[in-house]
Amino acid sequence: MEGLAQMQLEAVPEPSERLLVAHRQGDRDAFSQLIERYRRPVFGYLVRCGVAEGDRDDLFQEIFIKIHRRADQYDDARPLHPWLFTVVANTVRTYQRKQRLRSFFLWEPAGADVEPEFEDHSPDVEAIASSRQTEAWLERAIQALPMPQREVLILATIENVPLKDIASILEMPLNTVKTHVRRARLRLVACRERYERRTRVSHA
Numbered sequence: 001m002e003g004l005a006q007m008q009l010e011a012v013p014e015p016s017e018r019l020l021v022a023h024r025q026g027d028r029d030a031f032s033q034l035i036e037r038y039r040r041p042v043f044g045y046l047v048r049c050g051v052a053e054g055d056r057d058d059l060f061q062e063i064f065i066k067i068h069r070r071a072d073q074y075d076d077a078r079p080l081h082p083w084l085f086t087v088v089a090n091t092v093r094t095y096q097r098k099q100r101l102r103s104f105f106l107w108e109p110a111g112a113d114v115e116p117e118f119e120d121h122s123p124d125v126e127a128i129a130s131s132r133q134t135e136a137w138l139e140r141a142i143q144a145l146p147m148p149q150r151e152v153l154i155l156a157t158i159e160n161v162p163l164k165d166i167a168s169i170l171e172m173p174l175n176t177v178k179t180h181v182r183r184a185r186l187r188l189v190a191c192r193e194r195y196e197r198r199t200r201v202s203h204a
Contacts, residue, residue: 017080024071035064041159042088048142048154049092052099063091082165089151089169096147141191148172149184156181 016037022030042063046056066087074083142150151170155161156177163181167174 017076020071020074020080021076045088045154050143059095063088082161082169085161086169141188145184145187149180152177152180153184
């Protein structure tokens with residue numbers, strides 16, 4: 001029985017906070033374990049925030065280089081998840097600013113009197129209607145949200161970060177965070193209703 005209890009104790013995953021502290025203290029394996037533990041949620045955030053596929057690996061590496069360099073700034077009395085996603089969100093925002101700047105300089109107007117077309121953030125109903133699975137539809141719908149709503153919704157509903165921590169991560173007033181969550185959910189509901197109406201018509 002004692003041996004079984006020991007095996008069960010050893011099977012309990014090391015808390016993420018301890019992994020970063022252990023890395024800070026010189027444990028050579030701790031940081032690689034932390035990376036593997038956060039690989040899926042960080043990549044999911046990059047995908048849902050519209051990071052180009054060809055840029056995701058580089059951005060993922062950049063994020064964890066920053067985490068490595070800032071490990072001494074982490075207060076191990078606080079949860080790691082919000083602290084780590086502060087680094088993730090800020091890195092993605094910097095990436096997006098660079099992409100917008102690059103697009104601005106590469107954009108060539110067709111004529112002097114032609115105004116540039118601004119990005120349409122409304123959900124692409126045709127693309128959504130072609131999806132056969134609800135999960136695939138939801139991924140499309142999330143990526144079609146305006147970026148502030150998308151950031152807040154991902155952190156709140158997918159990463160389960162408390163709203164007060166999201167306000168700190170994204171440097172927004174708490175009431176603004178609540179507003180973005182509410183508007184994002186209402187937009188997804190409206191989009192879903194349009195999708196279902198369109199599906200019923202196509203099958204009528």
